[in-house]
Amino acid sequence: MRQDGRIQLLEFFVATLLLSLLITGTGTPLKAASGSPTIVQEFLNDSFDNGLAGWTYFGDTGYQLTLDITTGQPAPSAHISGDAWLSECSIHGMSKVVTISNLTGPLILSVNYRAASDISDVTTNAEVNVVDPATNAVLFTHRLVNGGTTDSGWQSYSMNIATSVNGKSRIVLEFNLYDCWSADWHENNWYDNVRLYETTTYSAPPGAPTNLSASPVSSTQIALSWSAPSNNGGSPIIGYRVERSADNGATWSIVTNTGNGTAYTDGGLARTTTYTYRVSALNLGNNNPSAPSNTASATTPYATISVWASWMTCCYGDAQFGGQTDSAPVQLKVYAPDNELILNRTITSSGYFGGNFACQRSQGKGNYVIVASYAGKVSAQFELGSWINNDPVVYISQALENTDGSVWVNGRVANGIAGEQVSVSVHNSTGSTTATVVTGTNTHAQFQTSIGQTAFPTPGNYTIVVTHLPTGVTGSAVLAYAYLPSAPTGLTATAVSSSQISLSWNAPSSNGGSPISRYDIYRSATSGGEGIVAVATVSGSTLTYTDGGLTSGQAFYYTVRAVNSVGASPPSNEASATTLAPVIVLNGVAATSGTVSVPPYQVTLPSFNAGTGDNRLLVVGVEANNNNVASVTFGGVALTRVASSFHNNDAEFWYLENPVGTADIVVTMVGPTSVVVGAYSFSGVDQANPIPTTAATSATGAGSPAISIATQYRNSWVLDLPSIWGGVTLGSPSCTQQWDVNLPNRISGASSSKITSTPGQVTCSWTASGGGDLWDDIAIELKASGS
Numbered sequence: 001m002r003q004d005g006r007i008q009l010l011e012f013f014v015a016t017l018l019l020s021l022l023i024t025g026t027g028t029p030l031k032a033a034s035g036s037p038t039i040v041q042e043f044l045n046d047s048f049d050n051g052l053a054g055w056t057y058f059g060d061t062g063y064q065l066t067l068d069i070t071t072g073q074p075a076p077s078a079h080i081s082g083d084a085w086l087s088e089c090s091i092h093g094m095s096k097v098v099t100i101s102n103l104t105g106p107l108i109l110s111v112n113y114r115a116a117s118d119i120s121d122v123t124t125n126a127e128v129n130v131v132d133p134a135t136n137a138v139l140f141t142h143r144l145v146n147g148g149t150t151d152s153g154w155q156s157y158s159m160n161i162a163t164s165v166n167g168k169s170r171i172v173l174e175f176n177l178y179d180c181w182s183a184d185w186h187e188n189n190w191y192d193n194v195r196l197y198e199t200t201t202y203s204a205p206p207g208a209p210t211n212l213s214a215s216p217v218s219s220t221q222i223a224l225s226w227s228a229p230s231n232n233g234g235s236p237i238i239g240y241r242v243e244r245s246a247d248n249g250a251t252w253s254i255v256t257n258t259g260n261g262t263a264y265t266d267g268g269l270a271r272t273t274t275y276t277y278r279v280s281a282l283n284l285g286n287n288n289p290s291a292p293s294n295t296a297s298a299t300t301p302y303a304t305i306s307v308w309a310s311w312m313t314c315c316y317g318d319a320q321f322g323g324q325t326d327s328a329p330v331q332l333k334v335y336a337p338d339n340e341l342i343l344n345r346t347i348t349s350s351g352y353f354g355g356n357f358a359c360q361r362s363q364g365k366g367n368y369v370i371v372a373s374y375a376g377k378v379s380a381q382f383e384l385g386s387w388i389n390n391d392p393v394v395y396i397s398q399a400l401e402n403t404d405g406s407v408w409v410n411g412r413v414a415n416g417i418a419g420e421q422v423s424v425s426v427h428n429s430t431g432s433t434t435a436t437v438v439t440g441t442n443t444h445a446q447f448q449t450s451i452g453q454t455a456f457p458t459p460g461n462y463t464i465v466v467t468h469l470p471t472g473v474t475g476s477a478v479l480a481y482a483y484l485p486s487a488p489t490g491l492t493a494t495a496v497s498s499s500q501i502s503l504s505w506n507a508p509s510s511n512g513g514s515p516i517s518r519y520d521i522y523r524s525a526t527s528g529g530e531g532i533v534a535v536a537t538v539s540g541s542t543l544t545y546t547d548g549g550l551t552s553g554q555a556f557y558y559t560v561r562a563v564n565s566v567g568a569s570p571p572s573n574e575a576s577a578t579t580l581a582p583v584i585v586l587n588g589v590a591a592t593s594g595t596v597s598v599p600p601y602q603v604t605l606p607s608f609n610a611g612t613g614d615n616r617l618l619v620v621g622v623e624a625n626n627n628n629v630a631s632v633t634f635g636g637v638a639l640t641r642v643a644s645s646f647h648n649n650d651a652e653f654w655y656l657e658n659p660v661g662t663a664d665i666v667v668t669m670v671g672p673t674s675v676v677v678g679a680y681s682f683s684g685v686d687q688a689n690p691i692p693t694t695a696a697t698s699a700t701g702a703g704s705p706a707i708s709i710a711t712q713y714r715n716s717w718v719l720d721l722p723s724i725w726g727g728v729t730l731g732s733p734s735c736t737q738q739w740d741v742n743l744p745n746r747i748s749g750a751s752s753s754k755i756t757s758t759p760g761q762v763t764c765s766w767t768a769s770g771g772g773d774l775w776d777d778i779a780i781e782l783k784a785s786g787s
Helices: 004-008 011-021
Strands: 039-046 056-058 063-068 077-082 090-099 107-116 125-131 138-145 155-160 170-179 187-199 210-218 221-227 237-245 253-258 263-266 274-283 296-299 305-311 318-325 330-335 341-347 351-358 367-374 378-385 393-401 407-414 421-427 433-440 446-451 460-468 473-481 489-495 501-506 518-524 536-539 544-547 555-563 575-578 585-596 602-609 617-624 629-634 640-646 650-657 662-669 673-683 693-698 706-710 716-725 736-743 747-756 761-765 775-782
Touching: 039 090, 056 063, 077 090, 077 170, 090 125, 090 187, 107 125, 107 138, 107 170, 138 155, 155 237, 170 187, 210 274, 221 274, 237 263, 253 263, 305 367, 318 330, 318 367, 318 378, 330 351, 341 351, 393 460, 393 473, 407 421, 407 460, 407 473, 421 446, 433 446, 489 555, 501 555, 518 544, 536 544, 585 602, 585 736, 585 747, 602 673, 617 629, 617 662, 617 716, 617 747, 617 775, 629 640, 629 650, 640 693, 640 775, 650 716, 650 775, 662 673, 673 716, 673 736, 673 747, 693 706, 706 716, 706 775, 716 761, 747 761
Parallel strands: 210 296, 305 378, 489 575
Antiparallel strands: 039 187, 056 090, 063 077, 077 187, 090 170, 107 155, 107 187, 125 138, 125 170, 210 221, 221 263, 237 253, 237 274, 274 296, 305 318, 318 351, 330 341, 330 367, 367 378, 393 407, 407 446, 421 433, 421 460, 460 473, 489 501, 501 544, 518 536, 518 555, 555 575, 585 673, 602 662, 617 650, 617 673, 629 662, 640 650, 693 775, 706 761, 716 747, 716 775, 736 747
């Protein structure tokens, strides 16, 4: 909280602070005064440290006056805020009665203020008034903030109001928030450090303003402008006193004490009267005005009238006129180019007036003359060149054949008038007229119409002629009229793979009089269901197409349509084909075995050929008795483990997508063990999900290995991999044997396969000799590409 001792500041400090904070009414920093003011008496010094005592809120209940302890110069400050949703500039503020007496020097009113709102470029206005409490007359007013930014930030303002309150012992200070917005934008004013004090006269009066000029702006107003004095007298210029004389300077009366702007418009004057003006400057440090400026005189006119006219863009041939007058009634007349009086109207009130008139071709070329007059003494005139001064030109924008055989014609008449008529006629190659339609133009002199198919009995070139009926001006366009082509013939469909069907057809016997631009191909999974949305298009010179990305083993039905400039033909005959079933091809199988007893414990299956064909897959099976697999490589490229079981003996499948060429398969074991290694090479395997299903099982007692796996896809391959003690051998597989290797008393390893046409349960089993032994078995499903 600020110290109460601030009220008793030293005079030297007060003078220095005042001079550093002084700004003009527009927010421009002022030049420091040459003298040093001394405070003679202080009438108000309110920093709101003790609240809002003595201040009264006035205005709408949608606003409120509160003490804001979070902001100020420094905090706290008086805060006016809210939004009353009023449509006009409404005033909401705070006021306080102040007693003053015995004034001889400048009376300084100073304040810190801030204005803000929620919306960019919509600063809430702020204003200070000094009011006579006896008469409610405003003695002094100044607009502190008048819009422009979201937040004005804290500003300071000081003004000498001694002349304005001369002879008053009590005044009311008002600080007002002006809400000129009808939306809820949360307007705010803050005020702080409100002071009113008398100082000694500490500067001379300023120099006189220069270059005063006066000019009439209406029968009751004269505009003044002048230049600021070159010498401010030692303290900032705070305003100007405007004086007026109606007797050529014999006597003068004060019109107003303005702010520090250098322009003013004097109003409420008499007509045809000469007024003389002079302006004096006021500064902060002296109550006396400067010497007056040069004088300037102007005579108010009997009346001021302006008038204008222009052609409307909304409605061709319609004009709008407007004007202003400070006197009424005004007689307004509009004359056509042929001098016909087409409008005679009395304007009954001053201010803005306006209206419309229309151009007629019968009125001829030339100018429309608009005349406004008052009392037969003052008039204004405006001439507007006729809309039809330039001859019409007919433009055809489109002559477009529709799929039903009709032709759509549209365009415009440049320099045309809304509502005029045009005739649209069709002429064949011999010049004969086959149809004529009359239609009107819209507000932009545009026309549009449809001509039926009967006007075009045969394909060929037709001339569309549009005639502007009021003037006979024509425009034309040539239309190459065509029919729909006939249907393509001889459509055939042939399956070429599990995902592709090849189509071929013959061109239609008739192109309808317009070249075939393309063929549209339609497909369905059911006969007759091809629909109207094409799955593919080819150029008009192409008679084949291969449809890809299809589901394998499924029937598809096709039709083809030919397309020319008119549209699409009827469909061709329907053709169908069934994509081939997906096939996995086994390219090769090999196996080896051995015992590894020293690091790196590797077994090599040499020179294995990865095979040919698309979508290849290498699968390696490993069976061991004592240790599992650390890694498998093909030509140095690592494989990925996909299935394993090691409860009794190790069984593992590893795979590699799209292997290339011939290379060694190297299996590295974790430790010493006996190993059987086998490898499969496939093509036609789905690369996105080559092994969708796996299974693993093991025995808890002596017996023969068997495993079941539930496949998910058609035309899959199932591979199994049993692993059992080498003291027994394996035989009699229920699936197709691919390898069967025995290392006596160490490990027996084998693998079998089965092709499945439909998803379902598959079981592969083996018979072990001598009642069998403990075993492990795994199985995997290979998914066919396109299944």
